[in-house]
Amino acid sequence: MIFRLLRLILVVIVAVASQPWHGAMAQAIGHGSAQLIADQTKVIQDLTTKTDGLEKKISDPGQDDAELVDIRLRLENNSRAALNSALAFRSRLNDINSRIEVLGPPPAQGQQEPAVVANERAALTAEKAQINAVVASAQNLSIRISGVVDRIATMRSELFRSVLTKRYELTDALSPQAFSDAHDQFTGLYKAVASWLTFAFKFKFQAVLAATLMALALAAVLLIGGRRLFGRIFEPNPSVEDPSYLSRLSVAFWSTLLPTAALGVFLASAVFFFNYYNVLRGDIGTFLNALLAVIGMVFCVNRLTNAALEPRLPNWRLIPVETDPARWLVGLATAMALVLGLNYFLSVVNEKMGSPLSLTIARSFVATIIVGVILILMGLLRPFRARDGSWRPWPAWLRFIAIGLGLFTIAATLLGYIGLALFVSFQVVVTGTILVTAYIGFLSARAIGEEGGFADTSVGRWLSAKSSYEDTALDQLGLVVSIAINLMIVLVFLPLILLMWGFQPGDIEAWAYKLATGATIGSVTISVLGILTGIVVFAIGYFVTRWFQGWLDGSVMARGKVDTGVRNSIRLAVGYAGVALAALVGISAAGIDLSNLALVAGALSLGIGFGLQNVVSNFVSGLILLAERPFKVGDWIVAGDISGTVKKISVRATEIETFQRQSVILPNSNLINNAVGNWTHRNKLGRIDIKVGVAYGSEVKRVHALLLDIARAHPMVLKNPEPFVLFANFGAAALEFEIRVFVADVMNGSTVQNDIRFAIFDTFEDEHIEIPSTPRAVVETKKHEAWPIDDDKMEVEFAERERLEAEAAAEQARLARTKRKGRKPDPG
Structure with a gap:
């Protein structure tokens, strides 16, 4: 109670103290909010009027599928505009709610609050109510539009079914x-075309x-440029007797796609320029568009069958x-495409010139009968020859x-x-051609993505000859090319198939918009365009980081004669920082709101607490190694039983190559927590110790002098410090x-020791200085074990035995020296 009273007094003091300024500001804000409410109300009213007009058009029985799709797109635009109007109040609603929270809850019944606070609370509540009314209107309009869109979808389904299931009388046709x-009809078409040609x-x-x-x-730019870029990739080479499967796939795919694309560019640009120069009039433009579409379809079918x-x-x-x-299959497929193309062209002519329905039925009747006969002939064809010379048919499933x-x-x-027969015939030819071409493309992409596949292509061979790419890099590049080809096929051929199956361009446009803007699942919005944008941004950041690493290492630090280990540490630190920054920006x-990753971070922290201690320990140890640099790449270190040269330092482990060429991956925590010897930490100067023993009785000062001369005579031994x-x-024993x-370089120690x-x-x-080989300690051990020292007789026998063994060893050494010098041994 006391806290509420103090809070109320504070609000009153602030309100009274700032009443002139706050009143002016509140008046300005209220005027701005009122203007916003008025503007958005007008927008929603206009959208409602447009929606009413579009809804009336739906009731017109003469609407076809394309017009229904156009109406749906316009309705969806109205829905998005309405929702944007509602979102325009988000900032103001947040301000109002924050201000009401500062004012606190309204007083209980029987209590009063200051007039300033009460007036402000009433103004804010009224403004919020007005905004909520406008937002509710926008939401209601969006819900209404959703219902109309569902109605359009139902009408389109019924229209499609009616076209396929409608039965015509053939007697008049x-x-x-x-x-x-x-x-x-043909007379009228001839006159129209002749008149246009004359004009x-x-x-x-x-x-x-x-x-x-x-x-x-x-x-020509597309076709000749493709030939210059890819060489003979889209035409078979007669001199190759046994081309690989990948080569045949690539030739079949590109020899269909590139020439067809070139022809399509020619036809589309011709129509565009004819319209630009006002060469075409209404009916001739429609006829020409249909005729060019037929030419493109027939050419594509012919190219595909010839290529396959x-x-x-x-x-x-x-x-x-x-x-x-x-040859028969190529001819039959081309004939079937030509029949359907002519039927389509004549249907456009009949529609434009207002032909009777009987002529349309007769034309479609003849075309579908011919297509059916061609399909049966293809199925009955025997294309394979057995070893005994007999002809074999297609596989049973394909033939049936x-x-x-x-x-x-x-x-x-x-x-x-x-209608049903014409639809089936059209899909067999057009959709079949698209699917076969796409399937060949998928096979080509899969063959290129296999190990060694890209290196066998002409582009791969060119890259291998003109650059320093290794087989591994070419395989990785082949995988990227394979993914790009698959993506291109999906983006190009999937819309074509949808268009062939009755979908309109507006449908594809709507789906593309939904994919681009994202689909909302709960509180998460998934946007394909956003994901692709993030991947592209990350890829750009990654490659920029790699370029900057190479430039910094090769152009800056190399010229500055920076130590190799320092260069490696800086390069790794820059690489990790750049990749992390690219990931965050991507x-x-x-x-993706990074604040939504708090749950993931919490789960990751829990995982670290339970099972990732070693990983985190190695990671932190790697950062310490990169910062403190107790050793660097190229150093000779000794860590426990492992001795070798440091090859790579990463944030998790360090790679050490032993002198037996074995790579040892050592966790960084072992190098931080345990003792590590570094032979080349400050410099490569090192000391080498060589032990040697001489027989008892040798002149020790002479031995000392000889050994010192030998050490000083070696060219790699330093004079200072002297040996x-x-x-x-x-x-x-010695x-x-x-x-x-x-x-100067401890890495040469083995060579110096050997010399x-x-x-x-x-x-x-x-x-003639003897290096003894008799293990005196072993003899002493046997003596103590076999003959106790306190026995005088045994002591004398042992001394005699020892004397005889020493004389025999000396004689053997003399004989060995004589033999090495090439003299005959003295028998005495």
Whole structure:
């Protein structure tokens, strides 16, 4: 209670103290909010009026599928505009709610609050109510539009079913009157085309010529540029007797896609330039568009069948059929595409010229019957030859599908279901062509993505010859190319298939918009465009980081003669920082709120607490190693039983290569928590110790002098610090000496040790200095074990035995020296 009273007094003091300023500010804010409310109310009213008009259009029975799609797109635009109007109040609503929270809860019944606070609370509550009313209107309009869109979807489904299931009477279509109507139709078409040609060549000849030449130039750029870029990648090479499967796939795919794309560019640009120069009039433009579409379809089918079957070059065929059946298949497929193309073109002519329905039915009847017959002929064809010379048919499943589709098309046509038969025929030709081309593309992408596949292509061979790419890099690049080809196929061929199956461009546009803006699942919005943007941003940041690493290392630190270990540490630190920054920017560009990752961070912390201690320990230890640099890349270190050269320092582990060329991956925590010896920490100067023993009775000062001369004579031994020879010990079997020398590079220690030992052996041999081999300590041990010292007789026997063994060893050494010098042994 006391706290509420103090809070109320504070609010009153602030309100009274700032009343002039606050009143002016509140008045300005209230005026701005009122203007915003008025503007958005007007927007929603306009959207409601537009929605009413579009909803009335739906009731018109003459609407076709394309018009319904256009209406749906406009309605969805209205819905988005309404929701944007509602979102315009988000900032102001947050301000109002924050201010009301500062004012506190309203007083209980029977209590009063200051007039200033009460007036402000009332104004804020009224403004919030007005805003909520506008937001509710926008939401209601969006809900209403959603219902209308669902109604349009139902109407389109019914319209599609009615087209396919409508039955026509064939009696009028097959009567002699149909021939008369067809004659009149062709006469009218001839007159229209002749009239246009006369007009074009008389008044627009230069425009027609310029448009044609520009269209040809664009097509030539694509076709010739493709040939220059890819060489013979899209045409078979007759000199190759046994091309690889990947080569055949690539030739089949690109020899279909690139020429068809070039022809499409030519036809589309020709129409564009004709329209630009006002060469086409309404009906001729419609006829020309239809005719060019037919030409493109027939050309694509012909190119695909020729590429897959290759009647001229049997070794380049994808399907192992014989030559004559291959020619038949190419001809039948092209004829089927030509029949359907002409039927489509005539349907456009009939629609534009207002032909009777009987002529449309007769035309479709003839086209579907011909297509059905062609399908049956394809299914009955025997394209394979057995070893005994007999002809074999297609596989049973493929043969039955072709014959079944042909019989179904003919039966549907004879029963009067012309629309269904025409739809099936069209999908067999067009969708079949698209699917076969896409399937060949997928096979090509899979072959390129396999190990060694990209290196076998012409581009891969060119890169291998012109650059320093290794096989591993080429395989990785082939995987990227494979993914890019698959993505291109999906983006190009999927919309084509949808268009062939009755979907309108507006449908694809709507789906693309939903993918781009994102689909909301709960409180999470998934946007394909946002994800792709994030990936692209991360990839750019990653490559920029790698470039900056190379530039910093090769151009800045290398010129500054920076130590190799320092360069490695800086390069790694820059790399990790750049990749982390690129990841954060990519996540933000993808539209992911980093605050939503708090739950993930909490789960990760829990995982660290339970099972990731070692990983985190190694990570932190790696950062310490990079910062403190107790060793660097190239140092010779000793860590426990492991001795070798440091090859790589990462944040989790360090790679050490032993002198046996074994790579040891040592966790960084072991290097931080345990003792590590570094032979090359400050510099490569190091001391080498070489132990040698001489027999008792040798002249020790002479031995000392000889060893010192040997050490000083070696070229790798430093003069300062000078070599030193230590008389180390009276050993059990020998007088022990130790040579201590310093070398400039301790990595050469093994070579120096080897050379000095050879020199010692040769010098001692020349000076007749014996290096004993009898283990005196072992003899002493056996003596104590076999004969107790307190027995005098046994002591005398042991001394005699020891004398005899020493004389025998001396004699053996004398004989060995004599033999090495090439003299015959003295028998005495």
